[in-house]
Amino acid sequence: MPKSKEFISSSESDSDDQPKQKKKKVEKKEKKETKKEEKSASSKGPGGEHMFQLSRMRYATVSEFRGNVMVGIREFYDAGGELKPGKKGISLTKDQWNRLKEQIDEIDEAVKEFS
Structure with missing residues (x-):
């Protein structure tokens, strides 16, 4: 005791x-x-994409699809020691990514209102 x-x-x-x-x-x-x-730190994914870890199993990725640069935010899962992309996520074209970056300050202000 x-x-x-x-x-x-x-x-x-x-x-x-x-x-x-x-x-x-x-x-x-x-x-x-x-x-x-x-x-x-960035790492290379199995498909050659650049992967940036956001949380335990969520990553931002930069890859190429049919000749277009894509920025994705996606949840991954472990399939026998190999990371594979899950269903939950979104991919943005280069134009959509640039529009999002232009609005980051406004989005950040909106987030602060809820904090």
Whole structure:
């Protein structure tokens, strides 16, 4: 049974609890920074497309389809160790992508209204 805080002397508390807590916070922070670095890096997909990880199984991709550059946001699934695109997603033509980029500031403001 754990000791109650009332019975722990100040010398035990200072020497045992604080260093452990600081180490855990540092480790978590380092892990978050590593994940951010991994997510921002581009990788090549099985079809030669550029893949940018947005979340665990969601990616933004840049590929070519019938001679047209396409920007996609799609959920992927694991099929025996290989990532495959799922049904949920959207592909934008280069013109649609450029129109979306032009409206990013307005979209960002609308998002802030709901936050």
